[in-house]
Amino acid sequence: MTVRRGNTRASILEASVDLFGSRGFAATSLDDIAGRVGVAKQTLLYWFPSKDELLDAVLEQTALELAAVIEAAVRAAADAPLARIEAVVKAVFRPAVRRPALLGLVREVSRLSPAHAERLTMQVQPFVRRATDYLREQMDAGMLRRADPGLVIALAYATVTGIATEPEALRAVEWPVTAIGLRRLRNELIAFVLAALRP
Amino acid sequence: MTVRRGNTRASILEASVDLFGSRGFAATSLDDIAGRVGVAKQTLLYWFPSKDELLDAVLEQTALELAAVIEAAVRAAADAPLARIEAVVKAVFRPAVRRPALLGLVREVSRLSPAHAERLTMQVQPFVRRATDYLREQMDAGMLRRADPGLVIALAYATVTGIATEPEALRAVEWPVTAIGLRRLRNELIAFVLAALRP
DNA sequence: CTGTCTGTCTACCAGGTGGTAGACAAACCT
DNA sequence: AGGTTTGTCTACCACCTGGTAGACAGACAG
Structure with missing residues (x-):
């Protein structure tokens, strides 16, 4: 369970599109996205060095x-x-x-x-x-x-x-x-x- | 200097329109508004009980x-x-x-x-x-x-x-x-x- | 002159934010 | 096999957020 298949990055991106889109960038926290993906916040920051670059x-x-x-x-x-x-x-x-x-x-x-x-x-x-x-x-x-x-x-x-x-x-x-x-x-x-x- | 003339509320409102408008609601903090008006944040919360009601x-x-x-x-x-x-x-x-x-x-x-x-x-x-x-x-x-x-x-x-x-x-x-x-x-x-x- | 009310302030807090450090488990490569 | 890389996690931190408590200064009424 520790190492997922290669779709993590794509899942993060997809969830981010959804949440940034529906709630807005400023009102969406990294924890929100991580929660939606079902992953820890730090996994986000592993794939995207910062919230800005995720955007x-x-x-x-x-x-x-x-x-x-x-x-x-x-x-x-x-x-x-x-x-x-x-x-x-x-x-x-x-x-x-x-x-x-x-x-x-x-x-x-x-x-x-x-x-x-x-x-x-x-x-x-x-x-x-x-x-x-x-x-x-x-x-x-x-x-x-x-x-x-x-x-x-x-x-x-x-x-x-x-x-x-x-x-x-x-x-x-x-x-x-x-x-x-x-x-x-x-x-x-x-x-x-x-x-x-x-x- | 402690007691201002009655324009404080109006000034807060005006600055809020400006800042909410230009940066968005979520990205504007009460401190931002207070700073623009030249007043302490708590003065905002005196006039408007919460950020939501200010909005x-x-x-x-x-x-x-x-x-x-x-x-x-x-x-x-x-x-x-x-x-x-x-x-x-x-x-x-x-x-x-x-x-x-x-x-x-x-x-x-x-x-x-x-x-x-x-x-x-x-x-x-x-x-x-x-x-x-x-x-x-x-x-x-x-x-x-x-x-x-x-x-x-x-x-x-x-x-x-x-x-x-x-x-x-x-x-x-x-x-x-x-x-x-x-x-x-x-x-x-x-x-x-x-x-x-x-x- | 004294007491109350209004408006503003300083000091503080609990919770949430983006971001860091480092442990660790699986996979992959000789 | 064993070392390295890749991906994920737990634990933590410094900072900022909206909001509270309470002191205090002037205005105003009696």
């Missing part, structure tokens, strides 16, 4: 997972730009809705520590740039209505995160979005984005 | 301020529904942008403590209901295009908060919204909302 690992893994999802969606989608855009929005939306707390964690972290925020942004950066380039390119080719690509992305990002985190923002009592359902909200959003971009 | 006071004051802003905007706006809606969106947007951290605080709180979240929601509730009623009424009168009022509000709320908190979500490096400017984003949003509602 980094959590963020990095989340970013990598999201990146993989987006890549797959892009690759699977048809070539037409509108279909591609719809696929990407849906791809981003799914994990955002399944784990809305992670978006909250991103906010908390970027408020708490500029260092973490910068690392995070650098991971997001390439995607933003690629999307910007793609939009501009398709606009130049006349496949999309001309607009400021940066503005399109900013608006889409803001809307997706806003929608995804809304039920968690004020989840206690009756609230329109709860009754309406995220899927419909998402479809409305996609319809809007596509309508705005159709040439 | 309640912060949230309540914020809600009251926001409510006042909205009321004023509605009263000052022209009677036409579209003008009213634009005024309300702008009114909500301004404080949301000036103190985006408060939206983050709302999220943190609703993750951390269902009790606080419920109190918060109950304060928001009447506004949501009034807005829903107003939209439905104007739609019935043919002044607005027919749509699900709840959906309109949910979408608008999500977009406003998403946009307002975006620069703070990932503020470290170059990010489209930083370059674009919130004002323009807001105007795009308003244009969209109005276009969607024009009969």
Whole structure:
């Protein structure tokens, strides 16, 4: 029982994503995580030298997972730009809705520590740039209505995160979005984005 | 110097809004607040019996301020529904942008403590209901295009908060919204909302 | 002038925090 | 076999947290 199989690190990471996500970083103690994993706190500190580096690992893994999802969606989608855009929005939306707390964690972290925020942004950066380039390119080719690509992305990002985190923002009592359902909200959003971009 | 003038409570509240907003509730200690105000921690606990009740006071004051802003905007706006809606969106947007951290605080709180979240929601509730009623009424009168009022509000709320908190979500490096400017984003949003509602 | 009340302080505490030291058990490598 | 490495644990610590007890200084009422 002393030496576990090699999944300890992964279990710690998973539990950390859960707890940091649901309670927030500052409000989650190492003991909380250790308890969830069923391991001593010191085992955590064996795998991750400090709570800060554990947070980094959590963020990095989340970013990598999201990146993989987006890549797959892009690759699977048809070539037409509108279909591609719809696929990407849906791809981003799914994990955002399944784990809305992670978006909250991103906010908390970027408020708490500029260092973490910068690392995070650098991971997001390439995607933003690629999307910007793609939009501009398709606009130049006349496949999309001309607009400021940066503005399109900013608006889409803001809307997706806003929608995804809304039920968690004020989840206690009756609230329109709860009754309406995220899927419909998402479809409305996609319809809007596509309508705005159709040439 | 022992007895201050009556502004101590207000100063504590103000500093708490600032610090809870910028660093988050869990990451702000009573000593932090006391230090900012220039007072001993025990003076805080004289005015507010616990950190939790201080948080309640912060949230309540914020809600009251926001409510006042909205009321004023509605009263000052022209009677036409579209003008009213634009005024309300702008009114909500301004404080949301000036103190985006408060939206983050709302999220943190609703993750951390269902009790606080419920109190918060109950304060928001009447506004949501009034807005829903107003939209439905104007739609019935043919002044607005027919749509699900709840959906309109949910979408608008999500977009406003998403946009307002975006620069703070990932503020470290170059990010489209930083370059674009919130004002323009807001105007795009308003244009969209109005276009969607024009009969 | 004296007693009470209000507001602020210094001193302290119990409990929880992230983190360290080191023992030790299994596995792995000759 | 035996030594080394890897992974986990118990025990501990310095520090910080929210919160309490009580002293005390000014304001104010009689």
